[in-house]
Amino acid sequence: MAEEELTQISVGEFETVSQLIASSESLQLAFFVMIVGIIGIVIGYRKFSFWVGSQKFYYKRPHFSRFLRRAVLPFFAIALITAINIYVQTGVFLVEDVTINENEEISVHERFAKILNTFNILVIGYTISHLVPISLTKRDKSILEKDDFDAWFEMRGFIDDKDDLFHKLYKWNPPQISPEDIDEKEFEELLKTKEGLHHLEQFRTTKGNAIGGFEKIIKDPFEEWKKSEREKYEKYYQNCISGNNQSGRKLRPGAKPDEIFPIDVWREEKRENGYEPIIPSSRPPGHAKKKREGLPKSAKQILPVGIFIATILGVVAWWGVDLIVIATATGGFSIGLGLALQETMQNYFAYIMIRKDKIVMEGDRVQLDTGYNGNVHKITPRVTYIRDALHESIAIIPTRQLVNAQIVNYSKENKLVPAVVKVGVSYLNNPRQVASILVKVGKRGMKEVVDGKGRHLIRQKRCPYLNENKPSCGCDKELHVEVTQPVVRFNEFNDSSLDFSMWVYVRDYGAQFKTKTDLRMIMYEEFKKYDIRIPWPIRTVYQGDEKKEFEEISQLDPDRNKVIDEFGVGDIGKGEGDE
Secondary structure, eight states, X not given: OHHHHHHHHHHHHHHHHHHHHXXXXXXXXXXXXXXXXXXXXXXXXXXXXXXXXXXXXHHHSHHHHHHHHHHHXXXXXXXXXXXXXXXXXXXXXXXXXXXXXXXOSSOHHHHHHHHHXXXXXXXXXXXXXXXXXXXXXXXXXXXXXXXXXXXXXXXXXOTTOSSOHHHHHEEEEOOSSOOTTSOHHHHHHHTTSHHHHHHHHHOBOTTSOBOSEEEESSSXXXXXXXXXXXXXXXXXXXXXXXXXXXXXXXXXXXXXXXXXXXXXXXXXXXXXXXXXXXXXXXXXXXXXXXXXXXXXXXXXXXXXXXXXXXXXXXXXXXXXXXXXXXXXXXXXXXXXXXXXXXXXXHHHHHXXXXXXXXXXXXTOEEEOTTSXXXXXXXXXXXXXXXXXXXXXXXXXXXXXXXXXXXXXXXXXXXXXXXXXXXXXXXXXXXXXXXXXXXXXXXXXXXXHOBOTTSOBSBOOSSOGGGGGTOOOOSTTTTOXXXXXXXXXXXXXXXXXXXXXXXXXXXXXXXXXXXXXXXHHHHXXXXXHHTTOOOOOSOOOOOOSOHHHHHHHHHTTHHHXXXXXXXXXXXXXXXXXXXX
């Protein structure tokens, strides 16, 4: 019964429509004009869309431009269909009396008007389904822009700010009392000079807290900051199109693949690169789009499909089709499809969970339960690529395995990774002197071991740059546990040597390798300077003059003892009650 009802509705309606169109030349002409008009609108829209994408306002006002591109096609389509509807209602049927079936409950012109209104509803639903995500994206980008402002405030300005913008918007007020870690007399002296005030503004306590506070100089610093960022983007855009960029050629707006970042993508690139300036043409064409390949659609991207499907179902119900019948007919197929795609859906939802909870991210150093160790290269809704640290191979695993299996993540919430250097010294050296020199090596490493951008690899309570009235490189950020560095340990009496180990904590898993290399270089210099000898790992009958050798080593005892006085020996030899 239900199948007969569905067949009568679907086939009968279309038979009536075809008879209706065939019955009137004027109606045929109107229908032809509507089809040709829609095709013309689509062609015109494509040209209009390309024109918008090549204009400057598309890059400076991307959300408005996307809204405009989405709204133009539906607007003209609705206008055309509405005009045809008015023409049919007021023109065709006033002249012609078309009758298809005398038993029809509604007249033929009402049925045709319903068809045209259906087109309008579908177009409106399509428009809304695409405009709503654009509005939601605009809201999200505004929230991210506020986060960027908060980061700017925390960093006391970005390095590409013009004329010390931060201090034009905010004034620093020193504390009224001497803060911890600063002697009161020294504090009073610092307050008297401009350099001293600058030093206090950059100062961080041993707990990592700033001192003093900032007050607004102008009414709305956020708007002034946004104006400054737009000026930076304007300069970036002009450098792109003028040829004053890294490629040395004029970049073409609207080119495919994209060569110029719109302002929202430009902000995202800065955010991902620590808010460093974006150099025009420093990325290959299509960089922003390519790095998003393989990402699953977000809720905002799926929303248009849901809205349009809801519109279609509403139209189907309006035409009198029983939705329960459709659901029954498609239910079995849906169950079978779900079983066939079970593993695919597991991978997809595992991916959604990973992205939402940030369980694993690209760049993390992980170890699989099989023992494979490497960096997460790319995560897709189906598989995940993990590249060996030495680029020897790539492991390809189902994405669900990142959730279901035991994965060791060396990067997740781990801001303290030990870099351990082991060394053996001669039995003729004083262990306390050796320990002190190793402390000196660690102290030097904390200041001298940096990456290619000058940022310290070793975590520390207070960035050494602050002592030079320079901004912190970030090595003292997000350090929420109490650590004492460097750590020196006298491990054991070995066959040929006294074995020591010295370690410091670095910022991530990969930083330990360069850190250990640089520490060994510093250690070699200091051992050579203080005649700390590393014995050869051999077993022979010793026939040397031990007394003479001991006297040679003892000649530098005063210098080594000075190192003990200056650097101490760490916590070696201290009991619980020792200071």
